[in-house]
Amino acid sequence: MADVGILATTKAAEQIAPRTLDGPSGPRPKRRFSRANIIVYGTLFIVAVYYALPLYVMIVTSLKGMPEIQMGNIFAPPIEVTFEPWVKAWSEACTGINCDGLSRGFWNSVNILIPSLIVSIAVASINGYALSMWKFKGSEVFFSILMIGAFIPYQVMLYPIVIMLREAGLYGSLSGLVLVHVAFGMPINTLLFRNYFAAIPEELFKAARVDGAGFWAIFFRIIMPMSLPIFVVALIIQVTGIWNDFLFGVTYISSPDRYPMTVQLNNIVNSVQGVKEYNVNMAATLLTGLVPLTIYFISGKLFVRGIAAGAVKG
Amino acid sequence: MASIDTDARSRAGRRPNRLFKNMNAKLASLPMMFTALVVFLGGTIWTITYSFTSSGLLPRLEWAGLEQYARLWSSRKWLVSIENLAIYGFLSLILTLVIAFILAALLDRKIRGEDTFRTIFLYPFALSFIVTGLVWQWILNPQFGVQDVVRDLGWTNFNFDPLNNPEIVLYGLLIAGLWQGTGLIMCIMLAGLRGIDEDIWKATRVDGIGTVKTYLVVIIPMMRPVFVTSLVLIGSGIVKLYDLVVAQTSGGPGISSEVPAKYVMTSMFGGQNLGQGFAASTMMMLSVIIILIPWAYLEFGGRKRG
Structure with missing residues (x-):
């Protein structure tokens, strides 16, 4: 869970990943x-x-x-x-005063995930598009700051963001957390889209310009339809990253009944009160891991490509 | 001279609407500009500035010089955190590189079921550190976990209770951390191995160099960029170590598994001691910079690449 090594890894992944995915080559050993x-x-x-x-x-x-x-x-x-532990973990386990189980955290996480996904992918893809095809004076500077920012430990920016969100009246709310996910997901996804779009032949772009298409028309009618794979990769990175986040959830959500699933899970399992119910704890843990695991097993090689390209986020 | 002239002329011609040129792109990039300048750059400068103040419950611009740093470095909890991170970091770095390389090399031996093995080695990476920490907390549970199972097998004196023993608690974290993270590095190394020319292997075979020796003497030196990338990845991941500790040990027993990131969080949001949090996070950033500068130098300094 880090968005680190992005620069180097992307470069490595761009060159090597496709070949890795073909599996072993050459004659079988005799x-x-x-x-x-x-x-x-x-x-x-x-x-x-x-x-x-x-x-x-x-x-x-x-x-x-x-x-x-x-x-x-x-x-x-x-x-x-x-299956009783599963039922109990889902709908009865207690955190503090709430005893309606992990389902609460699950729906909180879904409510955080969906808007974060839409906004962050929209913003990052448009950034990548502007950076690769509509460069303007200073665009590379912003991009560089973004990339350096990805390496700085989150702890450095946590408190200033608290202040910004408080000023905007969003501190403690789900929409505040969504904005945080959009900001911290931006470096890696922007890089991903920028590199992908940069490989699209310039003639295509020029032809569209000659035909009178502008910034948005080219993006929606030409670039987007031909870039589905990279959108899927970004989607995978974001879903696992946002779902697995703990730090931002615990920092920017102020009331326990709006905590995302990971935070609630930790509170359930590591609570000191009551008898430890290990079976319920493990059911809860598995439930929390189920979403990224499903994504992982379904997406298979795309996931490998995604993480190799993005080299981790969160 | 002529070129400068034309340059100046064309610039002068464009001047009236230069700000509005490419307007859509600039408008569309506003969120990026805001994030880069205000959140990332502004936030970092803000934290560094306030780390020199006496901020307590609320941030206050009362200059205190290096007082927060002096307090930080005389705090036992911080020193333990730093020492833990150094030990954990060193072991994690070495072990991740070694294990990941061995696994990648084994998978590169044109074996059957490569996909299955890779899927198994990589799935922990899809899981959060919270899930990782909780699972290993359960497996290392002294009453029911590994210790108990081995004792039931007959070794009644077997002792392995890292999560309750301050001496070895870091190894408990390490087992979990390696389980979660090696898969990724393995994939990166496997990609590196696949990028090596088949002819190299043919040449070493002709020269009669053994497989293991080929890896050590020929392949590893050739994979230097891959190793550097892995090093940066592991290194910056280590500095951020937080969720795993919270889930698996909560910093205990006592303060024996505290880490810097946790120190920052406790001072900022638990201890109402903002200045300490700012100073500690600035130190964290400094350590990342120390890791990154040699890498940036190796990567971009030596020769210009795409």
Whole structure:
């Protein structure tokens, strides 16, 4: 969760990513069970087990009852499968005085996510378009400041933004948080769009100009329709970044009943009161991770391309 | 001379409507200008300025010189935070690079099921640090987690309780952090390995150099840009380390897993001690700059590239 290394990585990704995505090339190895192969596959398999284990533990724990958790070990599959922890996590778990479960945080996150997505992608794509095809005096300066800003730790800008939002009367509200996401998502997405649009042949642009199309007409009727892939990549980066955000949610939302899902999840699991219900906690954790995981497994190679190009955000 | 003349003339001709030239593009870029100038640049300058004041509950322009910094560096919690970040950062940097490179090299051996392996190694990256921290908090739970499982297997004296032991709590964080982050670096390195010419491999095979030795002596030096990129990525990620600590340990036991980003957040929003927060965040920015300058020099200083 960082929007770092953008400059370098994009460059690397632009050159290399397409090739990576084709998978291995060249002839298949002939001997399948040579000693070297056993070492390669053995190591990969063991490491894969380590990486897959937490997801497995989450699923398994969330399907057990509390007595079974207290008796057995965390890696054992459930003897009696129960979906009660899921129901409880979704609609009954308590944070402070609210006991209506994670569903509240989920809908808050959705309410934050949708406007943030629309505004940030719209703004970033238009920035990228202006920066690549309608350069004006000073446009590169703004772009450079934006890129440098991406490397500065968020903590430096947190408080000034509190003041700005308070002045605008938006501090503590969802729309304030949306604006913050738009601002911090801007560097990486602008870079993404700018590089993509810069590769579009100039003749196309010139022909449209000769035909009398202006700034907006060229953008909506020519550039946008031919740039679908990059919009999808930006969408993936933004969805995972905004959904996984914790810092901005906890800083710019003032009342607990409007907290995004990650913040609420942390409050539920790390609350000190009451008996710890590990199965409910893991169900809640899994629920929160479900949105980015779904995006990840569906988008597959586009996700890899997205993160390689954007090298992380959030 | 002639060229300067024409230049001046054309500029003079355009002058009347220069501001309005390309008007739509400028209007459309207003959000970007605002973000760059006011939020990023303005915000940074604001924080640095106020780090030299005695701001407490509210920001106040009362000049206090370096007092906040003096207090910062005499605070035990800050010193622990810095030390933690240094240890965590060093180990995380080395281990991420090594593990990610080994995994990438293994995946590059023209194996079957590459996509499956890559999907498994990378999925943690899609998860938030909060989710990561909470899962590993559960797996490392002393009562039910790994420690308990190993004890049940017969090693009754087995002790591994990093989240309650100040001595090793950083390793608990490290296990989770590596799990979440290595996949990304692996992907970047894999892309780098794929970018290496097949002929290099043929040449080393002809010369009879072993596979491992080829990687160490030929391939790694060739991948320097990829390593530099990874280094910057990991480095700036480490400085931001915050959510993971909040979710997994809340800085505990005691203050043994505090980190600078958490110090900033606690002073600004918990301790009503804004000046400390500003000074600490300025120090964080300084450390990022220290990381970035050598990189920027390597990347852009040596030779001009696209």
